[in-house]
Amino acid sequence: MNGTAEQHAIAVARALVMDAVQQAGNGHPGAAISLAPTAYALWTHTLRFDPDHPDWPNRDRFVLSNGHASALLYSVLHLTGYDLGMGDLKQLRQFGSRTPAHPEYRLTVGVDTTTGPLGQGVATAVGMAIGERYLEQQFAGYPGLVDFRTWSIVGDGCLEEGLSSEACSLAGHLGLGKLNVIYDDNEISIDGETNLAFSEDVRERFESYGWQVLEVADGNDGEALRASFDVAKAEVQRPSLIIVRTAIAYGAPKLQGSAATHGSPLGAEEIRGAKQFYGLDPDQDFAVSDEDYQQWRAAVDSHRAEYQDWLEIERQMLDGGRKDAAMWQRLRDQSTPDGALDAVRQAGAALSGDYPVRQMSGFVLQTVADRFSEVIGGSADLTGPTNSQIDGAEVFTREHAGRQIHFGIREHVMAAAGNGLALLGLRPFVATFLAFSDYQRPAIRLAALMGLPTTFVLTHDAITATGDGPTHQPVEQLISLRAMPNINVWRPGTGAEVGAAWASALEQAVTPTALCLSRSTVLAEVGSDKADDAARGGYVLSEAAAGKPEAVIIATGSEIGISLEAQRMLAEQGVNARVVSLPCWEVFEQQDVAYKDGVLPGGIPRVSVEAGSALGWCRYVAPNGSSVAIDTFGACGQGDDVMAHFGFTAANVADHVLTALR
Structure with missing residues (x-):
């Protein structure tokens, strides 16, 4: 990197990663160490954010798709001034901490989405870019109200997952020009070198999707990183992929380039050697100087000014557009x-x-x-x-x-x-x-x-x-x-x-x-007068014809019809059955006990009717009921024939009730 102050600030970020993972006793330091220069270039040169207002709607979004490198993200959030202290870094991967093993939305300030399952992050980023385009057009009368970019870092694992192919194909087709993806090309996976299972030409793959593809030959070259980010920002018709060649666990004297660094701490001896290589004091852990903080926060004041300018745009919208203001408030x-x-x-x-x-x-x-x-x-x-x-x-x-x-x-x-x-x-x-x-x-x-x-x-x-x-x-x-x-x-x-x-x-x-x-x-007219009851997730759809029910038939969806017919058949035999519709278990369970007991009284048999697995229905029909269900795969044929074959008939439902009453 150019400049000793810059080099030192990046080295400090690498050291925080090593120290945090070492203290945790487990984690993924390798990619996080090698990506520190990329993160520095992104946060100090390119990304628009305000750590004092982490929910700023017009901030650039950042998605760490290879979420196992979370120690880097947490270190960067701390270094750039977010409300994430050194104590949080020391609690990496610990119970109850704000620095869990993989980034979690709503838990950690500055985390824009939960990542960890590989490929999910970049696919979610595609949705963010779609949403930005839609919102920018919705609020086109207020230029600058919505105008952000979505940045994502991916690893080899993300690109190997089929989901990334779906996501990046769609992004290219839609021309999501404000989507920028940085590919950490370190050629290492858990099992060893990626060529064990991955040998495609990533450049050609993404060019075939319709992406702009850029390359940085040395992931430690700050000027090249910044230049590539500028070129990516200038392209508005196509999403951009920046392939950054890195060495996993860069600076570790014995383990640089080793698959062992993907998912295990480096160890005390290796960390000492790496810190010496970076020019840091090997006897200091979690050490950051005021100068290092200043380096990482060099662009923050300008972003704060951008935020204040944006507030004026928002104020004009809120004052001038009643319909727009109402939608904006609902979004917030x-x-x-x-x-x-x-x-x-x-x-x-x-x-x-x-x-x-x-x-x-x-x-x-x-x-x-x-x-x-x-x-x-x-x-x-x-x-x-x-x-x-x-x-x-x-x-x-x-x-x-x-x-x-x-x-x-x-x-x-x-x-x-x-x-x-x-x-x-x-x-x-x-x-x-x-x-x-x-x-x-x-x-x-x-x-x-x-x-x-x-x-x-x-x-x-x-x-x-x-x-x-x-x-x-x-x-x-x-x-x-x-x-x-x-x-x-x-x-x-x-x-x-x-x-x-x-x-x-x-x-x-x-x-x-x-x-x-x-x-x-x-x-359609069945239950049309029960809109309020339906909203409670479960309710009495049809009461027993003659007084107190002797049994309850619980149905969902398309099986309501045969359940009502079974109720009529039972009535002809002198059996009073209530039909309960239970369209949403979760909402029904949120109701008070008195209501639930009123809908499903105890002491009488219950029979559930649903064209799906019987698994789970025991919570409603045990101990003296049964389920009309299907616990095998289905079959091809005419609808009535298939349903009858698997027992979804009014007569079979009625038989289940009669058997339960015996």
Whole structure:
């Protein structure tokens, strides 16, 4: 690096990484050490941020996609003035600390997204870049209000994960010129040199995606790093990849270039040698001088001035545009327009006629889109089948940032990009078939972990997706989603429940929602007067005909119809059965005990009816009930034939109730 003060500041960052990982007793120092010059060039020359206002909406976003190098990010945040003290660095990877093993959104100031599962970070960054384009266009009347870049560092592991191919292909197609990705090309993985399994030409790969590709031959060359960042910023039509050649654990006398440094502390002797190589005192740990802080914070005052200038732009917008100001406030605090949630609920309850549940959702989505300009999304090449088209919406293209996104057949990046949109305060929805939620699961899990209100629209939710056979028929997906913490899984079966599900998704601030929607037709008018009850996640859909119920049938989604028919059949035999609709377990469990006991009284048998796995239903039907469910894979055939084969008939439901009563 040029200049001894600069070299010393970078060396201090490397030493903080080594010391923190050594004290923790475990961690990933290698990449973090070698990337210190890249981080220095980025934070002191290129990145726009204000450590005093870490939530500044117009700050540049930074995503450490190779999140195992977290010790570098924490050290840089500390050195550049964020509220992250030396004590936090000393608590790296410890229980309850603000410096966990991988960066966690909401936990650590300055962390823009949770990363760790490789490839997720860069895919989320693509969503951030999409969101920036959309918001910049929405607030075009106030130049400079939204005008930021998204920077991401990736490693070999990120590029090996298939998700990065989806993400970077989409980014190139959409011409996301404000997305810049730095590739740490150190040729080392956990098992050894990357050529054990990775030998592609990364430059040609990204050029084929439509990216600008730049190269820095020496990751210690500060001038070359800064120059490449400037060239990347100047390109506005294409995303940019900057390939930076580094040596893992640079400066370690015996371990530089070794795979052993990827995931293990260097050891005291090696750290002493590295510090001597850097020109540091080997007897000092966690040592930073005032001059080093000044070097790292050289650009902070100018960023603070930029923040103050930006506040004036925001003030003009808030004073001059009532509609814009209202949307802006909702983006900031995750609020909803006055009366919007009631309108969404009523849009569902007002549906008349017989419609497939997925089509009811499409109708409600129009009301959602009319009321929420921050709602943006689309599907993985399934816009028609998932009813995820916003009527009249413009498409997001290279030339125009519309709110209807065609993600192509890229379910995984669609979900991760949805999270990137949510991180900007937008209200994203992403749609595919429920069976293909398996492709999305890592991103859904991160949405739940980060507390993002992403809405996952998942149609064709049962073996009623008969025409396509068992490959497209979800069985275990419902319960697998319900097993995940902090996600509301809705399986509505009436118009009122569809409206309640969408309203619930939109009122969440820190919880994602999965809307599992059937292609089967359900009587829309059933339960149309129960919109308020449906919003509670579970309710009495049809009371026993003659007084106190002797049994309870609990149904979700498309199985409501056969459950109501079973209730009628039982009544003809003198058995009083109540039908309870339970579209969302998680919301139902949030109700008070008295309400839940009123809906599901104890002491009488309960039978659940759902065209999915029986796993989990024991919480509602034990000890004296049973489940009409499917615990095998489905089959191809006509809908009624397949459903009957697996026992989803009114007669079989009634038999289960009678057996439980014996």
